[in-house]
Amino acid sequence: MSHAQTPHAGRSHPDTTHAQTPDGQAPGSETPGIQMPDVQAPGTSGVGDRIDVGLQRILRRETRSSRAGIAGLAAALVIAACIYALLESALRAIGQPPWLIDPQTAAERLTALPGGISPLLLGALGGVVAMVGLIFFLNAVLPGRKSRHLLEDPRAGVVVDDEVIASALARAARAAANVTQEQVMVVVSQRLVVVNVRPTSGVPLHEERILAGVEDELQRMAPSPMPSVRVNVATSGVIGA
């Protein structure tokens, strides 16, 4: 069993290091016609740089949350409030009875506020509104980093979900420890990889060997930012694995 329990948008990792983009990009050739992509035509490095700049921007955006969902929610909230206000004022303008409350009565009730409503209800209402506001505000202010790492590649920008890294490292740990899939659990976060291994009862585990196997896989993968590895071997073993 290998899965990445990555913290929500790096919220438990307040480090502000920016995800680095691979800087070994080969400048692209932009001359028309068929040719090898690695051959750089003279005088076109500006175009290659432009691709590079565009790609770095893409990678920076890909590792951050776009907040599209919560933006839609916020817009829906504002639209609903506007439509209700429009409805009530239109009803008043054409002289019809109000649907829920007419604007003038609403304003008069608001000005009389601590009176006319139980303080408990008022306080609870305020708490709920403040909580919703806090959720929106934190969503806007926190970095909103996605649980992803970047890989270096000469041609393309590569982003990898932490879950994929975790399952690859779990396979490496499994091979190094010679245990089954269910005995290994790997948690990958921005700067730390935790490998939890439950040994088979009676079979000693070599922690260094697991660490070396995972580190070797991680070195070959070379994600940025590079996380450090910690191996936890459980004290209780598994029987019959």
Add this chain to the structure above:
Amino acid sequence: MNGTPHVLNRILIGILGLILLAIGFLLMLLATVPAVGSWWQSWSTGLWEHAKYLSEQTRIPGRQESWLWVAAAAVLVVLIVLMVSWVSQQGKGRANLIVSEYDDARTPGDVNIGGNLAEQALKAALAERTDLAGVMVATYEVNGRPGLRIRVQPRQGVSPHTLAADVSRLVEALDIVVGRKTPVLIHIGAGARTRFSKAERVR
């Protein structure tokens, strides 16, 4: 990779959050602190009287209602339109062509190559791999230029760097076929299909 306005989203969500926070705290203070209650009553009554005075002054000639109501309604409609246009900005930026050129020196006429070409070619090239649970290719407009987004979902245990190198080689082959280098993003991701599929043991 799409054109979702990240900064605008943050600003508008932050503003809405601050407004809601302020209202919530005001309500809680009104419920708990009596001094705030008396201040609020005098302040808001003054404001309400002023508003009533204004609406008396701005009456439409020959009618009871003030034109302030019409103005308020117009502001609300504008706000709704702005919100709808904000929502429509999310996730935009899909493109259809990966190459669109006009160069009479080499070939007479326009050269347009659709994004479907890259999609079909890459999907066909990756179709035989058993270590992949899914491949998605889409064309997006990035800074006014087309870019390719390749999303692959490997099964559990596949090394992402070897997979990235393989896909990158395919992209280089595509460069030769198309004759242009476009920005390419390879996203190696996990989804429900990879989570519940069995691990890849043999490659």
